[in-house]
Amino acid sequence: MNWGLEIAKAVGLAVVMFTFLAVVGAMFGVLLERKIGGWIQSRLGPKHVGPQGLLQTIADTVKLLQKEHITPRAADVAIFNTAPLIVAVAGLMDWIVIPFGPTLIVRDLNIGVLFFAAMASLTVVGILAGGFASNNKYSLLGGLRSASQMISYELPMAAAFIAVAMQAGTLSTVGIVNAQAQRGWFVLWQFPAFVIFLIAATAEVNRVPFDLPEAESELVAGYFSEYTGMRFALFQLGEYAEMFGMAAMATTLFLGGWRGPLLPPIIWFLLKMYLIVFFLMWMRWTYPRLRLDHLLNLSWKLLLPAGLIWILITGFVITFF
Amino acid sequence: MGELAVFIILSAITLVSAVVVVTSGNIVRSALSLVPTFLGVTGFYILLQAEFVAGIQVLIYAGAITVLILFVIMLTEGGTGLRVRQINEQVPMSILASAALALLLISVFIRAPWPTAKEALPQYTASGIGEALLTNLVLVFEVTSLVLLVALMGAIIIARRER
Numbered sequence: 001m002n003w004g005l006e007i008a009k010a011v012g013l014a015v016v017m018f019t020f021l022a023v024v025g026a027m028f029g030v031l032l033e034r035k036i037g038g039w040i041q042s043r044l045g046p047k048h049v050g051p052q053g054l055l056q057t058i059a060d061t062v063k064l065l066q067k068e069h070i071t072p073r074a075a076d077v078a079i080f081n082t083a084p085l086i087v088a089v090a091g092l093m094d095w096i097v098i099p100f101g102p103t104l105i106v107r108d109l110n111i112g113v114l115f116f117a118a119m120a121s122l123t124v125v126g127i128l129a130g131g132f133a134s135n136n137k138y139s140l141l142g143g144l145r146s147a148s149q150m151i152s153y154e155l156p157m158a159a160a161f162i163a164v165a166m167q168a169g170t171l172s173t174v175g176i177v178n179a180q181a182q183r184g185w186f187v188l189w190q191f192p193a194f195v196i197f198l199i200a201a202t203a204e205v206n207r208v209p210f211d212l213p214e215a216e217s218e219l220v221a222g223y224f225s226e227y228t229g230m231r232f233a234l235f236q237l238g239e240y241a242e243m244f245g246m247a248a249m250a251t252t253l254f255l256g257g258w259r260g261p262l263l264p265p266i267i268w269f270l271l272k273m274y275l276i277v278f279f280l281m282w283m284r285w286t287y288p289r290l291r292l293d294h295l296l297n298l299s300w301k302l303l304l305p306a307g308l309i310w311i312l313i314t315g316f317v318i319t320f321f
Numbered sequence: 322m323g324e325l326a327v328f329i330i331l332s333a334i335t336l337v338s339a340v341v342v343v344t345s346g347n348i349v350r351s352a353l354s355l356v357p358t359f360l361g362v363t364g365f366y367i368l369l370q371a372e373f374v375a376g377i378q379v380l381i382y383a384g385a386i387t388v389l390i391l392f393v394i395m396l397t398e399g400g401t402g403l404r405v406r407q408i409n410e411q412v413p414m415s416i417l418a419s420a421a422l423a424l425l426l427i428s429v430f431i432r433a434p435w436p437t438a439k440e441a442l443p444q445y446t447a448s449g450i451g452e453a454l455l456t457n458l459v460l461v462f463e464v465t466s467l468v469l470l471v472a473l474m475g476a477i478i479i480a481r482r483e484r
Contacts, residue, residue: 003323076347078350079350110372110447111372111373114373114376118376118384119379121380121384121385122356122384124384124388125353125391128391129353132395144392144396150388151388151389154384
């Protein structure tokens with residue numbers, strides 16, 4: 001193996017991924033979020049910067065870049081500065097195993113789905129660290145809520161992953177997409193797993209109706225209240241990278257990935273991904289926030305048993321049919 | 322060459338953060354330093370082509386165990402913000418003990434023949450591990466799950482009694 005070449009490739013791909021996510025994921029995602037939010041709530045959304053408000057997020061990003069970095073006096077500086085990086089990097093690492101096309105993938109790991117789950121679970125360390133290091137009770141509460149929520153919802157999500165991997169017979173994301181070419185989209189075969197995955201994914205990325213960690217009306221933005229400027233933007237980038245990552249994973253696991261007639265694979269992939277993203281945004285602007293005990297009950301008493309039973313059913317089906 | 326460089330870098334990451342874990346006066350920093358330690362060990366697993374174990378290592382240790390430890394620290398009264406002394410007056414004794422252990426381990430490592438497998442490594446380890454767990458090692462697997470289940474139930478019962 002040529003190590004120099006491998007490292008150069010890794011750096012190059014990291015830059016491409018970061019740019020793609022920062023521009024397409026976060027910046028376009030925020031604009032989309034606000035436009036869809038406006039549409040659902042019968043208002044206009046951003047409208048004045050550029051044609052139809054298209055440049056609004058660029059203006060916002062420039063504003064964030066210029067802002068002062070404020071570190072609270074009582075904060076734990078080292079942890080405070082590292083936390084946004086952990087969240088952003090963990091969000092970006094998710095994308096290594098996402099196949100945009102038959103060959104358009106950073107690395108087709110043979111543990112692809114497991115890798116995705118592992119990287120998604122690292123986000124919580126950054127959030128908890130950020131919440132703690134801010135030395136602010138609202139931040140700490142937000143961080144703790146996030147930790148309990150993400151730990152709870154990792155399990156149903158893993159159950160959904162396992163059911164899909166069992167039917168596909170592989171953990172590789174490319175392998176799962178190829179398995180769907182023979183049997184049809186897994187959303188038909190694995191519908192319960194699809195529903196469980198969508199709910200768990202929404203909770204994992206801390207979005208409404210599971211946005212208790214931020215809950216601006218009770219926790220003044222939770223774990224990132226004390227963050228300003230680009231550090232705040234990094235948290236946002238991580239969150240959006242993770243959300244788009246979850247949508248891309250749902251596309252890969254359940255909607256046949258890049259496969260589709262006529263159009264090139266990447267177009268199909270992005271279409272399906274944005275369909276899921278639209279669905280997540282639709283949920284966000286429709287439902288109110290859950291209460292913490294309801295949220296934990298939903299995971300432990302409903303989703304997790306349902307996931308385990310579904311694994312059992314899948315096992316029976318693939319053994320006897 | 323490349324493998325040696327990776328080994329040295331990973332060892333440095335693992336060891337430096339492990340030293341921070343056992344010397345830092347701030348208990349939250351100790352807990353957070355566990356993350357690079359676990360990730361360094363993950364790197365070793367990948368270097369040894371045990372990708373499945375590496376994935377599980379990140380998922381369980383870096384993602385869950387650390388968070389659990391942090392959670393406990395932050396919920397414990399007086400656990401945070403407190404400067405803890407991790408070193409007491411028995412330093413000479415512990416240096417002796419660890420030097421003896423290191424000597425013993427090094428002599429074992431030097432003498433061991435370290436046999437290597439002749440055939441090529443399996444391409445895909447996950448299914449192999451699954452098959453081993455459910456055929457030859459099924460008893461160990463079941464007993465382990467039973468122990469975990471008992472621990473889980475014990476935790477729930479202890480937590481409920483406090484009401």
